[in-house]
Amino acid sequence: MIDEYGREIDYIRISVTDRCNLRCVYCMPEEGVPSISHDEILRFDEITRICRVLAGKGFKKVKLTGGEPLIRKGILSLIKEIKAIDGIENVTVTTNGVLLEEMYGALADAGVDAVTVSLDTLDPEMYRRLTRRGELETVLRGLTLAMRENRIPLKINCVSVYGVREQELLKVAALARDNAVHVRFIEMMPIGMGREFTFVGEEEIRRMLEEAFGPAKTYGGVLGNGPARYWEFEGFKGKIGFISAVSHKFCSSCNRIRLTSDGFLKTCLQFDEGADLRRILREGGSDEALAAAIDEAVGRKPLGHNFGEKNTFPEGKTEECHR
Ligand code: SF4
Numbered sequence: 001m002i003d004e005y006g007r008e009i010d011y012i013r014i015s016v017t018d019r020c021n022l023r024c025v026y027c028m029p030e031e032g033v034p035s036i037s038h039d040e041i042l043r044f045d046e047i048t049r050i051c052r053v054l055a056g057k058g059f060k061k062v063k064l065t066g067g068e069p070l071i072r073k074g075i076l077s078l079i080k081e082i083k084a085i086d087g088i089e090n091v092t093v094t095t096n097g098v099l100l101e102e103m104y105g106a107l108a109d110a111g112v113d114a115v116t117v118s119l120d121t122l123d124p125e126m127y128r129r130l131t132r133r134g135e136l137e138t139v140l141r142g143l144t145l146a147m148r149e150n151r152i153p154l155k156i157n158c159v160s161v162y163g164v165r166e167q168e169l170l171k172v173a174a175l176a177r178d179n180a181v182h183v184r185f186i187e188m189m190p191i192g193m194g195r196e197f198t199f200v201g202e203e204e205i206r207r208m209l210e211e212a213f214g215p216a217k218t219y220g221g222v223l224g225n226g227p228a229r230y231w232e233f234e235g236f237k238g239k240i241g242f243i244s245a246v247s248h249k250f251c252s253s254c255n256r257i258r259l260t261s262d263g264f265l266k267t268c269l270q271f272d273e274g275a276d277l278r279r280i281l282r283e284g285g286s287d288e289a290l291a292a293a294i295d296e297a298v299g300r301k302p303l304g305h306n307f308g309e310k311n312t313f314p315e316g317k318t319e320e321c322h323r
Contacts, residue, residue, distance in 0.1 A: 001057050001058055001059075001294075001295075001298050003298050003299065003301045004299060004300075004301070005252075005301075005303055007252070007253065007254055007255060007301075008255060009059075009254075009255055009256065009257060009298055009301070010058055010059050010060045010061060010255055011059065011060070011061040011062075011063070011225050011226075011255045011256040011257075012051075012054055012059055012061070012062055012063070012256065012257050012258065012259060013062075013063040013065055013256060013257075013258045013259070014047060014051075014062060014063065014064055014065065014258070014259045015065050015066055015067060015069075015258070015259065015260050015261045016042075016047070016064055016065070016066060016067070016069045016072045016075065016078065016261060017041065017066045017067040017068070017069065017071060017072045017261050018035055018036050018041075018066070018067045018260075018261045018262075019035055019066070019067045019068065019071060019072075020066060020067045020068040020071070020096070021068050021071055021096070021098050021099075021133065021134075022068065022096050022098065022131040022132065022133050022134045023131065023132040023133050024130055024131050024132070025129070025130055025131075025132065025197075026130075026159065026161060026188060026197045030132055036261060036262050040262045040278075041261050041262055042259075042261060042262065042263045042278060042281075044074060044077065044078045044081065046263065046278070046281050047078060047082075047259075048078070048081045048082060048085065049281070049287070049290070050259065050263075050277055050281075050290065051082050051085055051088060052085050052287075053287050053290045053291050053294065054294065055085050055086060055087035055088050056087070056287075056291065057291065057294065057295075058087070059087070059088070060087060060088060060089045060090060061088075061089065061090040061091075061092070061225045062082050062088055062090070062091045062092070063091075063092045063093070063094065063225070064078070064079065064082075064091070064092070064093045064094075065093075065094045066094075066261075067261065068095060068096050068098070068099075069093055069094070069095060070093070070095050070098075070099040070100075070103055071099065076103075076106050076107070076109075076110045079091055079093070079107070079110040079111065079112055080110050080111065083110070083111045090113045090114075090225065091111070091112060091113055092112065092113050092114040092115065092116070092224075092225070093107065093112055093114075093115050093116070094115075094116040094117075094118070094157070095115060095116070095117055095118070096117070096118050096131070096134070096139070097117040097118065097119065097138075097139035097142045097143065098134060098138055098139060098142075099142075100115070100117060100139065100142025100143065100145070100146060101138070101141045101142035101145050102142075104142065104145050104146055104149065104151075104152075105149075105151075107152060108149070108151035108152050112152055113152075113153070114152060114153040114154070114155065114224065115146065115152050115153075115154055115155075116154075116155045116156070116157050117139065117142070117143060117146070117154065117155070117156050117157070118156075118157050118158075118159070119139060119143070119156050119157070119158060119172060119175075120158050120159050120160075120161065120168075120172070121136075121168040121171075121172065122136065122140075122168060122171040122172060123136075123165075123168055123171075124136040124137065126165075126168060127139075130161075143156075143175075143181075147179050147180070147181060150180075154181050154182075155181065155182045155183070155184060155224070155241075156172065156175060156176075156181060156182070156183045156184070157184050157186055157243075158172045158173075158183060158184065158185050158186065159185075159186050159188055159199070160185050160186070160187070160188075160199055160200040160205055161188060161197050161198070161199060161200070166208055169185070169200070169205060169208065169209075170208065170209070170212050173185075173209055173212075173213070173240055174213075175238070176233075176236050176237065176238035176239060176240055177213065177233065177235060177236045177237065177238075178237065179237055179238060180237045180238055181237075181238045182223060182230070182238045182239045182240070182241055183238060183239075183240055183241070184228050184240070184241035184242065184243055185200075185202070185205050185240070185241070185242050185243070186199075186243045186245075187199045187201060187202065187242075187243065187244045187245055189245050189269065201244070202242045202244040205242070206231070206242070209233065209240065213233045213234075213235075213236070214233065214234055215234075216231040216232060216233050216240065217231065217232045218230070218231055218232075219231060219232050219239055223239065223241070225255070225256075226243065226256075227243060227245075227250035227253065227254075228241035228242065228243045229241065229242055229244075230242075251268075251303065251304025252304065254268075254301075254304070257274075257297070257298065257301070259277070262278060263276065263277045263278025263279075263281065264276055264277070264278070265277050265293070265294065265297050267297050267298060267300065267301035267302065268301060268302045268304075270302075271302055273297070273300055273301070273302060274297045275293040275294065275296065275297040276293075277290060277293060277294075280293055
């Protein structure tokens with residue numbers, strides 16, 4: 001689909017659950033996280049139906065996120081069903097990695113096209129502090145298995161929050177030196193609890209990395225579906241990427257929309273613009289009605305976010321995992 005500003009929109013990020021087995025400090029409170037009731041969450045047949053309608057409109061890429069997508073029961077069947085839709089070329093998953101070791105083989109068998117694992121630090125104590133419930137060792141076991149088996153292209157996303165020591169970011173970056181895996185540093189978007197944290201910006205991280213690993217060259221190719229820009233460091237097996245939504249706003253080339261786990265189609269992470277697709281589904285609406293709502297919502301897709309300008313941060317929690 002081409003939107004009002006001439007952007008080709010062919011990528012949807014679908015949150016399959018608002019729940020998570022971690023409680024990252026920049027995402028959720030430690031206790032008392034309100035969760036969406038089971039009945040309100042889209043069923044798999046509803047998600048695949050939306051994907052089919054989107055494929056008919058030229059969507060090719062689907063990312064399954066959460067919350068933590070791997071805790072949703074039956075996720076592997078959903079992956080297979082979406083993969084089987086004509087026109088969908090690419091189904092990828094982001095995960096915090098807690099269940100990666102356990103599910104890696106099944107994800108590969110289901111035909112997942114890529115997995116992105118979130119990892120902000122290699123210090124066990126810091127990891128426990130940031131995620132409140134996680135054990136670094138569990139995620140590392142999953143990553144080691146994934147790198148050894150190498151059946152699914154793998155990336156690591158690192159949210160660079162101030163307070164995580166410089167050495168830690170270097171250690172995460174060094175995973176791309178020692179393994180054929182790309183490591184991307186993500187600027188935290190000032191949404192929900194993320195507003196309370198300050199991220200380390202791209203320039204600062206690049207400076208740290210160049211001091212430690214030598215000069216970097218920009219990588220001209222495209223890797224994956226998203227807005228990451230990549231750099232190559234001498235001697236590294238993988239690349240270092242930056243997803244810098246605030247310091248290097250990429251809205252002008254935005255190719256994505258999002259579906260919340262309760263069926264709201266969001267056309268920009270910052271705004272509540274979009275369409276209530278669950279209502280249409282549950283009121284017995286036709287595929288044509290869904291398609292019309294999608295057209296209308298994409299037609300109104302905002303030109304861009306205004307994060308970084310004072311008093312423009314939205315209130316409350318955003319459902320999608322920050323990482
Ligand atoms: S940031 Fe992602 S992994 Fe962490 S609690 Fe939020 S949804 Fe879970």
